[in-house]
Amino acid sequence: MYSISDVFLKFKDDQGNFASNDVNSLLALYNATYLRIRGEEMLDDAVTFTKNRLQSMVEHLEPRLAEEVLCTLETPHLKRVERVETRRYIAVYEKKATRDEDILEFAKFDFNILQTLYCEELKALTITTEESNIFTAAMQRWDAHVVEQLPAYLKALYINILKTTNDIEEVLKCQENKNAEFVKKLREQGSNHMVSTVQTCTIEHGIMVVEANEKLKVIIEEAWMDIVHERLLKKIQWCF
Known part of the structure; x- marks a missing residue:
């Protein structure tokens, strides 16, 4: 029977071991493993491999990429709170040379409006x-x-x-x-x-x-x- 985890076979070498030196691929694989369920041994192995590999590479990466790796190792994408992740990524996106200024401005505007709303709600809920x-x-x-x-x-x-x-x-x-x-x-x-x-x-x-x-x-x-x-x-x- 076909298993979704079979698509990750391409990350393995001829000996059946996971092998990759591309940081972005490793990050993608690490995040994908958090969609696994019990019994998917290949993805269990992938978690261990990607975590160890990324930890060994992080000190040799450029600051922006190293920060992304550390953040992912601490909290994979699927476990992050969407709005908190939005705030974090605005700062990351702002540093990119390929950023779109209009998208960046709208993202900040949206976040600030919602933050104001949350502050008002918090005032109503906060006890002395x-x-x-x-x-x-x-x-x-x-x-x-x-x-x-x-x-x-x-x-x-x-x-x-x-x-x-x-x-x-x-x-x-x-x-x-x-x-x-x-x-x-x-x-x-x-x-x-x-x-x-x-x-x-x-x-x-x-x-x-x-x-x-x-x-x-x-x-x-x-x-x-x-x-x-x-x-x-x-x-x-x-x-x-």
Whole structure:
């Protein structure tokens, strides 16, 4: 059966290893691999190859291209927020000798208009520092009795957070899930400081921070592939 990943065979040499020295081709391949799903071993190999190859080349590239490589390695195109990427690319496009001044001007104009709109919306949504401190203190206490100390518009949110978390804990207990007590411990621990995902992973699996980081990277990559798979299935269903 034909697989989409077969088109990447042209990046392989006679020994079956990926081989390319063209930076733009490597960037294109690296970005394309983030459309892979579970089981596409060729693209799994391509991720490792392109990442290592680009990392080894970056210090020898011209500044503009090196910046693009570093940005892509940190966040592939498919994982970027469109509007944030637009702002970043305006600065990149502005430095190109082949730029179109009219397109550049319209891009800036569009971004500035939208930025103004976002600022107005943010003003309407932003709570004061004092209210934020009160809400944070209430979250740390984790007590329904402190709800009366909160502003009216935060009371419902606080009660819902308490109720949802407690409901989850009860469901886990009914299922005899070992994570029920773990959730409680994390909540108690969180009353003194912010609990990180990495710290949670080290406690749950009894591993060191370095191992936890690697484990979380794998979990994130697998979750991303599942998201891509679902998106592709929906597109196929829509076509039929």
